[in-house]
Amino acid sequence: xxxxxxDIARALNVSxxxxxxxxxxxxxxxxxxxARILATAQKMKYRPNQFARALMTKQSYLIGIVVPDLMHSYxxxxxxxxxxxxxxxxxxxxxxxxxxxxxxxxxxIEALLSRTDGLIVASALSAxxxxxxxxxxxxxxxxxxxxxxxxxxxxSAVTTDDVQVGRLATEHLIKLGHRKIGHLRGxxxxxALKRLQGYREAMSKAKLKALVRDCGFTxxxxxxxxxxxxAAGDLPSAIFxxxxxxxxxxxxxxxxxxxxVPDDVAFVGAGSxxxxxxxGVPLTTVSWxxxxxxxxxxxxxxxxxxGQKKNRIITVPPELVIRQSSGNADSRG
Numbered sequence: 504x505x506x507x508x509x510d511i512a513r514a515l516n517v518s519x520x521x522x523x524x525x526x527x528x529x530x531x532x533x534x535x536x537x538a539r540i541l542a543t544a545q546k547m548k549y550r551p552n553q554f555a556r557a558l559m560t561k562q563s564y565l566i567g568i569v570v571p572d573l574m575h576s577y578x579x580x581x582x583x584x585x586x587x588x589x590x591x592x593x594x595x596x597x598x599x600x601x602x603x604x605x606x607x608x609x610x611x612i613e614a615l616l617s618r619t620d621g622l623i624v625a626s627a628l629s630a631x632x633x634x635x636x637x638x639x640x641x642x643x644x645x646x647x648x649x650x651x652x653x654x655x656x657x658x659s660a661v662t663t664d665d666v667q668v669g670r671l672a673t674e675h676l677i678k679l680g681h682r683k684i685g686h687l688r689g690x691x692x693x694x695a696l697k698r699l700q701g702y703r704e705a706m707s708k709a710k711l712k713a714l715v716r717d718c719g720f721t722x723x724x725x726x727x728x729x730x731x732x733x734a735a736g737d738l739p740s741a742i743f744x745x746x747x748x749x750x751x752x753x754x755x756x757x758x759x760x761x762x763x764v765p766d767d768v769a770f771v772g773a774g775s776x777x778x779x780x781x782x783g784v785p786l787t788t789v790s791w792x793x794x795x796x797x798x799x800x801x802x803x804x805x806x807x808x809x810g811q812k813k814n815r816i817i818t819v820p821p822e823l824v825i826r827q828s829s830g831n832a833d834s835r836g
Contacts, residue, residue, distance in 0.1 A: 506549040515543055515725065526593055545591045560707060564798045566594050566804060567615035567622040572721075573600040575748060576777045577793060578625065581649060584797020585623060594620075603627045603690065603720065609635055621645035621804045625758070630654050630693040645807040649800045652693045663791040665694050669701020671789050671823045672743040672771040677709050679830060681741040681769065684711065687718035687728050689745030695720070698745055698773060714739055718749050725752025733760045738768065741829070747772035747779050747788055754828065756775040765830030775824055785826035791819045832834060 508526075512519045517540070525532045525540035532540075566589055570578040578600075586596055597619060601608040605628045615622060616639070624646060628635065633656045640646060640658060648660040676684050686702045689695025699715065706713045718728040725744055732738060733756065744750035750772030755770050764770060764784045772779065775790030799817045806815075 506547045508549075509570060511513045511544050511547060511549060521827060526633050527595065541591050543655060563618060563620050564594050565619045566596050566801070567612075567619040568596050568598045568622045569611055569615070569622060569626075570598070571603045571608075571625055571627045573598065575720075577747075577774050578650075580777070581625070581792035581797040581800075584794035584799075585801045586797075587794065588798040588801035589805070594801075594805075601627050605629075605632070612639070616644055616665055620808050621647070623647050623649050623800045623804055625650040626653060627690075627692065628653065630696055645804060647800050647804045647807070648730040649796060650694060654693075657814055659807065659814045659816070661796050661800045661803065662693075663796070663819050663821045665697035666701040666704070668773050668789045668791075668821045669698035669703075669743070670705045671701075671821060672698075672773060673702045673705035675787070675823055675825070676703065676741040676743065676769060676771060677711070679741070679769070681739075682711060683714070683739040683741070683832065685714040685732070685739035685742045686717065687716055687725060687742060687749050689720050689749065695745045702743055705782035707750065712798075718745060718753075720746050720749060722748045722752035722755070724754045725749035725754075727752075729753035730760075733757070733762070738762075740767075741765075741769040741771075743771045743773075745773065747774045747776045747786060747794060750788075750828075751779070751782065754782075754786070765828055769830045770828040772828075780826060782828075782829050787826045787829035788824050789821050790824045791821040795819050 508519045508522045512522045522540055525537040559574060564699050568582055568585055572578055582598055599611040603609060608627050614652050631654050633653045636653060636656055646658055648658055652660050652662060674683060688699050693709045703713050716732055741754060744753055750770050754764050754770055758762055762768055772786050777790045779786040779788055798820050803815055
């Protein structure tokens with residue numbers, strides 16, 4: 504038999520109305536009581552009748568999540584973080600992948616708006632391309648950006664400090680003695696642009712010349728960019744790639760060309776994808792909690808759904824994770 508509100512009320516010795524209000528985030532229920540009721544509901548595996556709730560509240564109790572790449576474990580971890588926070592309060596997720604295509608992203612957003620109570624979006628649009636989202640928000644859409652932000656858009660968002668990501672990665676290589684450090688830059692989105700900024704700031708501070716090559720965020724992008732750099736010659740002794748997949752692709756191209764990692768070329772990535780520590784040469788990376796990002800984004804979106812108008816920005820701090828791909832300190836040319 505499915506668990507009912509009456510079952511939860513009986514277990515906690517409270518009224519059915521109190522349980523209902525707690526699950527529906529009613530303002531008259533204290534945070535302590537709500538937390539106790541939600542914990543019991545989750546423990547008893549309560550599943551709300553979504554159709555009945557939608558009829559009663561005029562809400563769908565669905566959250567749309569739009570990400571560039573579900574094959575990338577980074578975004579899968581974010582989605583799990585959203586679910587961990589949203590499901591206990593009765594929300595389910597609809598997840599779409601855009602393959603880093605802005606047109607596909609806009610189509611998916613338009614399709615989801617009428618079916619969900621709000622959206623969490625990691626946008627593939629250019630960091631300066633804000634018209635689409637400005638229009639949606641002005642029309643009343645409830646949207647929280649995650650991982651990537653759009654310049655000049657007044658919107659709640661959850662990110663890491665991507666400038667610091669670039670600094671941490673580059674400063675680590677400088678401390679190891681490297682003086683010729685390259686950067687494989689990502690696409691024209693805020694994460695890549697800010698990591699590039701952090702790289703440039705660290706190189707400038709050390710009075711070193713910036714060496715930047717266009718790349719992207721996929722393993723194929725990293726592999727292709729590294730192949731071209733090897734063919735062109737004048738290879739740096741260390742490379743900071745815009746994210747882990749690009750770094751992994753670049754390392755594969757280096758190995759294929761007979762170069763040893765980290766002896767001939769050292770690498771640092773960003774994002775700490777789940778298999779980075781299981782590579783033949785484990786990847787040094789800059790990490791932050793994707794679960795925390797997802798849970799924070801769900802919190803911000805539920806605030807918007809509940810009628811709170813104030814936009815909030817949450818920044819999850821990054822930290823360096825040192826593994827074999829960056830090598831040990833020595834004298835570098």
